[in-house]
Amino acid sequence: MKRREIMKQLGVLPLAGSFLASDSIFGSPFSGSMPTFGPGLADGSIFDGLGVVPIINCRGTFTILGGSTERPEVIQAMEAASGYFVQYDELAYGIGKRLAQITKAEWGIISSGCAAGMKLVTAACVTGGNPEKLIRIPNLEGLEKTEVIIPRSSRNVYDHAIRNIGVTVITVETPEELERAIGPRTAMIYIMTNRDNETGRPLSLENISKIAKPKNVPVLVDAAAEDLTIPCVHLERGATVVAYSGGKAICGPQCAGLLLGDKDILMAAWQASSPHHGPGRDNKVGKEEMLGMLAAVEAWTTRDHKAEWDTWLSWLDEISSKVTKVKGVTTEVTEPKGLNNRTPRLSIKWDPDNLHVTGEEIAETVARSKPRIAIGARTNEDGTSINITPSQMRPGNAKVVADRLHGLLSQKRAPRSDEMKPAKADLSxxxxxxxxxxxxxxxxxxxxxxxxxxxxxxxxxxxxxxxxxxxxxxxxxxxxxxxxxxxxxxxxxxxxxxxxxxxxxxxxxxxxxxxxxxxxxTAYKQGNKRIVVPGGPPLAT
The missing domain is CATH 2.40.128.120 (Quinohemoprotein amine dehydrogenase alpha subunit, domain 2)
Known part of the structure; x- marks a missing residue:
């Protein structure tokens, strides 16, 4: 899925996070020789034979679109790792030491994604590194630590990874409930970073840690889509382990994750991971992904993040300049300050009664026809809009997006009719x-x-x-x-x-x-007949 001939075309092809452009914002192109993968790769049409049409990614690091674009250093490291054999425990230990040096955390391991990492940490907290307990998962009968506490605001689709271990989830809403919920069966506390655990909030990470630490309860923080901070801000605020996705801001392998924090817990998590047999065997992470993820973390410390941001802004400006030529269309760029999904965003707004089209209709059109573009959309009482997130766009994409959206927004459409065809049936x-x-x-x-x-x-x-x-x-x-x-x-x-x-x-x-x-x-069995209600208790049963 790489190399020169494909890279040359990415400035114009609507690819979403699968390959690298020849003049990427990440730096110069990788300069190795291109391997042979069979027909279709060299001319950039590897997806054509499958009937799959690539997409310009204006949505961000969504897994369903391919996550993020792997950096050149990641591809180099993954290719350098292939073709060799190593002992995986030795590799994990070496990577753990190196991650500690780079990130200033006590230890680090690479998992097969952020969710897999959360699963492994849960297993570690349930078993304490005891393999006899490990191989019983998800049957936790007879185990001491079988409960995980999650604040209600942190309940999310990804806590399936935690529940996969077989634990009972205890949901709390206040510090007082958290204090009462902690007991001898508590394996850990899990939070997903959001507004409710920010500093100063009742269930801030600091407050949760203050309650948990005296009782020796680990705190796992899910920071999947966040920028990596060195030293890790969440560990400094009291977290025990922090989990990141490889395929988001860090731009590592999509099927890799990063765990930083307490060495003993992370060694127990590695024990629960493939290649070892147990509940994590199905979350296999290869040596290629492990070294690719390490390379991504190394690269994070040398990337010119300001230059990346400025490039993203220039792409949004190119799109904005084009679409605002349509009468009634306005734009606004927001630059979030937080760590989560940190990227500027362009909002393109208009009155749907004037252009006779909604943001959702534009988004659906560009999603289903060529060139395919993934964008966000919404309509409310303030009007309608589409939203552009540039972090996973490739050089040349901005012009394609600008031209496509300008063409659609400038189309002449008849006013909408609220008339509906009469119903041919009553479904009551x-x-x-x-x-x-x-x-x-x-x-x-x-x-x-x-x-x-x-x-x-x-x-x-x-x-x-x-x-x-x-x-x-x-x-x-x-x-x-x-x-x-x-x-x-x-x-x-x-x-x-x-x-x-x-x-x-x-x-x-x-x-x-x-x-x-x-x-x-529904065909009801009882017919129509009078009902007589008895006047008192029955005289016989």
Whole structure:
């Protein structure tokens, strides 16, 4: 996935974080000879044979887009590591010493991603490095440390990595609840960096550490998308271990993570990691990723971060200068000061009633047609906008993005019509819904009320009941509901047609892909008959 011929084309190709441009903001191109990978690589069309169209990444370091672009030093280190054999414990120890020197932390290890690192640290805190306990995971029966405390504001989709060990999660909302929750079964406390754990807040990292340390409870901080600070600001504020993603700001391998902090806990985490057999064997990290991640950390200390920032701003200025030529379009650049996802952002705004198009419609258009571009969008009472994050754009992308957005925003469109086709059916009532997933089926239920074209009601899914709302035009229906649990949510987008007393169509599940559904009106078994309520207790049973 590399080298000269591909790099030459990246200034114009809409690639998102998979390759390096020839004149990258990260420095000069890598100058080795290009290996042979078969047809398609040398002319930059390695994805064509798979029917995959690359994307200009104006969203940032999202894993689903490929994370971040690996630095030239990372690619060099990974290639230098391939073709050799080493003893992995020796390699991990050598890397641990080097990471300690670079970052000023007590120790460091490389995991197969930030979430994998969180899983390994949890295992370490549960087992204390005892392999007999380790190989019992996720069966924690008989183990002393089986609980992890998480502030409610830190519950998120990534705490699956912690729950994978089999622990019980205790959710708290105040320092007093935290104090009461800590007990002999507490393995650790986990927080994801956010506003609620900033200095001065009730559950700041400092306050959490002040409560946890006297009781010897480790504190794991998830700083996945943050800039690396040396020395690590979170360790200085009281964290025991801090976890970073390799494929975000640090620009290391996408399938690598960085753990910094207490040496004993990190050695126990390494014990739980592949190549050792146990709960972390499925989170294998290769010597190539390990040395690539180390190279990324080394490079972090020598990168010209100001020059990178200035380059990002110049790309946003190029886009802004072009799109503001469209009457009614304004732009604004924000420069966040925090460590998390630290990059300038361009907001392009307009009145959707004037241009007759919303930000979401523009975002959908550029996402689904060439040249493909990933951008953010939103519409609220202040108008509509699209948002550009430049940190993973490549040289030449800004012109492509500017021209594409200018062309779309300057199109003449007819005013929107609020007229809707009359509904061909009344969906009010109860519906038995059969969901068809990849290899299983589920029984759901709708309870719907209809007012003209608009529908509302409840959606009873497998484990919950939530509100559902939508519309019907002619015989076409669209419904949406949202299933939520702490840290997770699933959106159901139903689209299909009504025919008599039956509905059928597809269910878009967001990141969980697509299912099918069929629905029939509920057939009640009881007929209509008078009900007589007894006047008192029964005289017989």
């Amino acid at each position: 009532g109860s519906w038995d819904v059969e969901m068809e997933f990849f290899t299983s089926k589920g029984d759901h239920r709708f309870y719907l009320e209809q007012d003209g074209n608009w529908i509302k009601g409840t959606h009873q899914s497998d484990f919950s009941t939530q509100e559902i709302a939508g519309m019907i035009e002619g015989d076409e229906i669209k419904l949406r509901s949202n299933y939520r649990i702490p840290g997770d949510s699933i959106n159901y987008w139903f689209s299909g047609k009504v025919k008599g007393d039956a509905l059928s169509g597809s269910v878009f599940l967001g990141e969980y892909l697509t299912a099918k559904f069929t629905a029939k009106r």
